[in-house]
Amino acid sequence: MKLISTVVIAGVALVLAAGAYAEGAMPAGNAAAGKAKSTVCAACHGMDGNSTDPQYPKLAGQQATYIFRQLELFKSGVRKNPIMLGMAMSLNPQDMADLAAYFSSQKIMPGVADPKEIAVGQAIYRGGDRATGVPACMACHGPDGLGNPGAVYPHLAGQHARYVDAVLTAWHGGDSWGTDTHASIMPTIARKLTTAQIAAVSSYVAGLHTAVPTESVSSGVNQTAFASSAAQQ
Numbered sequence: 001m002k003l004i005s006t007v008v009i010a011g012v013a014l015v016l017a018a019g020a021y022a023e024g025a026m027p028a029g030n031a032a033a034g035k036a037k038s039t040v041c042a043a044c045h046g047m048d049g050n051s052t053d054p055q056y057p058k059l060a061g062q063q064a065t066y067i068f069r070q071l072e073l074f075k076s077g078v079r080k081n082p083i084m085l086g087m088a089m090s091l092n093p094q095d096m097a098d099l100a101a102y103f104s105s106q107k108i109m110p111g112v113a114d115p116k117e118i119a120v121g122q123a124i125y126r127g128g129d130r131a132t133g134v135p136a137c138m139a140c141h142g143p144d145g146l147g148n149p150g151a152v153y154p155h156l157a158g159q160h161a162r163y164v165d166a167v168l169t170a171w172h173g174g175d176s177w178g179t180d181t182h183a184s185i186m187p188t189i190a191r192k193l194t195t196a197q198i199a200a201v202s203s204y205v206a207g208l209h210t211a212v213p214t215e216s217v218s219s220g221v222n223q224t225a226f227a228s229s230a231a232q233q
């Protein structure tokens with residue numbers, strides 16, 4: 001009896017957590033309007049969302065649902081960053097959706113992985129670490145690192161290694177972007193990664209990019225082999 005009620009409560013909590021960022025909460029975004037509103041963002045994130053300074057995340061090609069959610073988290077102070085708090089403060093949901101539509105429609109410029117980090121980074125990205133219970137990153141972020149807009153899993157491929165390393169290190173040290181189920185996923189994973197694994201997987205995702213044209217996929221080329229060689233360039 002006790003077990004049953006626990007299961008029911010857990011189920012209700014999951015439904016509530018999912019509802020917190022249900023798609024209905026995000027207005028339809030307009031990329032052209034977002035472009036006009038993005039001039040203030042360009043100083044750090046670049047005109048087209050390809051930041052040159054690696055401490056600022058690239059926004060180009062990022063999932064719109066993810067950008068929208070992060071802007072809400074910054075504005076509410078749940079994701080703590082003084083710069084982005086100031087930036088998000090004056091944005092209403094329509095501004096956030098427009099900016100999300102604009103940046104997500106831009107093309108991310110691929111980065112370069114450190115050849116010395118690829119073996120360890122790739123092993124974690126594609127297979128996790130069974131010994132410590134780290135799941136494969138690609139299970140959620142996708143084999144090519146493109147993320148999943150419906151589940152609000154961000155695009156990682158091509159992101160600056162320095163930014164990815166900083167975010168994973170902060171989660172490893174106990175930071176989180178909220179207390180709901182969704183926000184608990186990454187801190188739980190990052191806590192189990194070593195400093196060396198964080199550095200390796202950060203470098204790996206920076207160099208990860210889709211090198212597989214649709215034709216080669218349909219002609220049977222092994223996508224895993226392609227993605228790993230893509231990361232080495």
Ligand code: HEC
Binds near residue numbers: 067071
């Ligand atoms: C003065 C520099 C600066 C400006 C201007 C700025 N940002 Fe940021 N932005 C940052 C920093 C720094 C971070 C990383 C915060 C962190 O580490 O949590 C960030 C993070 C973000 C993220 C999270 C990205 C991710 O991958 O999680 C989004 C979305 C974002 N900014 C959108 C915007 C938008 C939209 C604007 C314009 C309205 C803007 N930013 C203007 C510095 C800036």
Ligand code: HEC
Binds near residue numbers: 167
């Ligand atoms: C079970 C699904 C899941 C798995 C597995 C997973 N992630 Fe994530 N990841 C997420 C979610 C959800 C977020 C967004 C977090 C939020 O909004 O609070 C995220 C966000 C991130 C971010 C932040 C991106 C940005 O632009 O700020 C990084 C970096 C990241 N994950 C790296 C990894 C790495 C490396 C692994 C493998 C060791 C991994 N993830 C495995 C679900 C997952």
